[in-house]
Amino acid sequence: MHAVPSPFDEMPFLWGSAIAAYQCEGAWNEGGKGLSEWDYFNAIDWMNVNGVDARVASDFYHRFEEDLDLIAEGGQNALRLSLSWSRILPGGTGRANEEGLSFYDRVIDGCLERNIEPNVVLLHYDLPYPIALKGGWGNTSIADAFGDYARICFERFGDRVRLWSTLDEPQFYSYNANIAGVYPPCRKADVHSYLQWQYNEMLASAKAVAIYHEMNLPGAIGVVHNDSLIEVATGTNNPAEVYTAADFFNNRMILCPALEGRLPPELDEMLEKLGTFLYRVPDEAEAFAAGKGDYLNLNVYARRYVTDWNNSPTSAKVDSVGGGATMEGQAVAPLYETLVDPSVPHNQWGREILPRIMHDSLMDIKERYGNPIVLTENGHGSLETPDDSGYVEDDDRIEIIGAFLKSLSEARNEGSNVRGYYIWSAMDLYSWVNGYKKRYGLVRVDFDHDLIRIPKKSWAWYRDFISRDAARR
Numbered sequence: 318m319h320a321v322p323s324p325f326d327e328m329p330f331l332w333g334s335a336i337a338a339y340q341c342e343g344a345w346n347e348g349g350k351g352l353s354e355w356d357y358f359n360a361i362d363w364m365n366v367n368g369v370d371a372r373v374a375s376d377f378y379h380r381f382e383e384d385l386d387l388i389a390e391g392g393q394n395a396l397r398l399s400l401s402w403s404r405i406l407p408g409g410t411g412r413a414n415e416e417g418l419s420f421y422d423r424v425i426d427g428c429l430e431r432n433i434e435p436n437v438v439l440l441h442y443d444l445p446y447p448i449a450l451k452g453g454w455g456n457t458s459i460a461d462a463f464g465d466y467a468r469i470c471f472e473r474f475g476d477r478v479r480l481w482s483t484l485d486e487p488q489f490y491s492y493n494a495n496i497a498g499v500y501p502p503c504r505k506a507d508v509h510s511y512l513q514w515q516y517n518e519m520l521a522s523a524k525a526v527a528i529y530h531e532m533n534l535p536g537a538i539g540v541v542h543n544d545s546l547i548e549v550a551t552g553t554n555n556p557a558e559v560y561t562a563a564d565f566f567n568n569r570m571i572l573c574p575a576l577e578g579r580l581p582p583e584l585d586e587m588l589e590k591l592g593t594f595l596y597r598v599p600d601e602a603e604a605f606a607a608g609k610g611d612y613l614n615l616n617v618y619a620r621r622y623v624t625d626w627n628n629s630p631t632s633a634k635v636d637s638v639g640g641g642a643t644m645e646g647q648a649v650a651p652l653y654e655t656l657v658d659p660s661v662p663h664n665q666w667g668r669e670i671l672p673r674i675m676h677d678s679l680m681d682i683k684e685r686y687g688n689p690i691v692l693t694e695n696g697h698g699s700l701e702t703p704d705d706s707g708y709v710e711d712d713d714r715i716e717i718i719g720a721f722l723k724s725l726s727e728a729r730n731e732g733s734n735v736r737g738y739y740i741w742s743a744m745d746l747y748s749w750v751n752g753y754k755k756r757y758g759l760v761r762v763d764f765d766h767d768l769i770r771i772p773k774k775s776w777a778w779y780r781d782f783i784s785r786d787a788a789r790r
């Protein structure tokens with residue numbers, strides 16, 4: 318059992334924003350960095366969904382001091398970032414790259430000097446290419462390679478980083494790679510690979526958690542999960558069955574290992590219904606039990622609105638839009654399908670805008686699992702046009718995030734164990750499927766003019782919101 322006191326006891330509520338290595342760092346071949354799977358994949362014209370890559374991205378690698386200044390000046394006391402495995406271990410395994418490690422030393426120290434609590438994710442999708450060549454997440458032995466990488470990171474940064482995550486969104490990562498076919502290796506409707514990846518991801522995550530706990534470091538570790546709230550449409554014939562099935566397919570392979578230290582008890586029954594199987598390691602019970610996390614990082618964008626399966630083959634709805642795609646909607650044969658709720662507004666990419674789910678997601682996790690939660694992503698993507706000076710009046714973002722924050726406040730008042738909230742994203746950056754057109758940042762990055770940073774209206778609004786909240790509580 319992890320006996321170290323929770324770092325949350327010494328922390329104020331965390332108000333911050335989030336970024337991820339591949340999406341903002343750039344410097345894809347500098348400082349001894351190795352090739353990542355995304356570097357490779359985005360260089361193949363016919364595979365690249367949006368026609369752009371992140372070789373330069375927001376150039377956080379060279380401009381992080383300016384970005385950290387803007388985060389601090391924006392009143393934020395937390396930043397969620399990820400490390401690039403390929404920058405630290407260019408070959409995926411083997412010798413660590415001192416230049417990569419010292420880059421992250423500077424970023425982490427830069428955060429601490431500005432009173433920004435770093436929340437560090439070990440891997441946010443950008444797998445080293447040499448590991449992808451060995452089958453990546455399809456190969457169970459990735460867990461050992463990930464554990465070795467994790468140990469290097471804990472040894473180097475564990476004295477200063479108190480909040481860790483193993484993986485970003487293992488569910489959505491696998492979904493996009495194996496069902497929707499928009500992340501490498503772009504398989505479509507492959508339920509076996511979807512679940513096998515999740516099994517291997519959580520095995521790797523458990524390994525890293527166990528190593529972290531053995532090292533007795535003064536912090537907490539968990540996983541980042543996404544969009545956990547499931548709501549069954551009225552008129553559904555078998556609501557309980559549909560709920561259990563959608564919960565298994567989207568949540569349980571992640572949340573049971575992460576928060577209960579075991580696989581979902583319904584796993585075998587579900588595999589049989591889906592007509593598939595998993596390759597499992599003989600010592601899985603011990604491995605998962607030793608890898609139970611301390612807290613949950615949750616990204617909240619949308620709910621899953623589900624109903625009975627209506628004979629559609631397993632599929633994800635992916636529609637191309639100018640230089641990107643929308644990807645809302647799915648059928649999972651023979652378990653359930655999603656529905657479009659016409660009473661809820663949707664954004665330009667077909668995603669629901671339903672702020673009350675912030676409260677409902679938090680209360681749902683509280684009732685079912687009880688762990689402390691940090692909301693590691695919530696945000697609003699949009700197509701933006703700045704004025705002549707480069708300033709963006711993103712009133713839509715302010716209105717929507719403001720409504721999500723109201724919902725968060727209701728959950729806090731009702732005793733949700735929530736310890737922080739981060740907006741996606743600190744600054745404009747690369748969107749995996751929609752490139753640089755879909756913007757999320759509190760700070761505009763002018764990708765056409767020397768990557769100049771200009772805080773948006775929402776940046777100052779968030780700063781004022783944070784200072785009002787501090788005064789109120």
Ligand code: BGP
Nearest residue numbers: 337485486489698741748749750
């Ligand atoms: C989350 C990912 C982020 C980010 C965000 C917005 O799922 O963790 O990396 O990209 O979604 O997604 P998108 O850019 O596809 O709209």
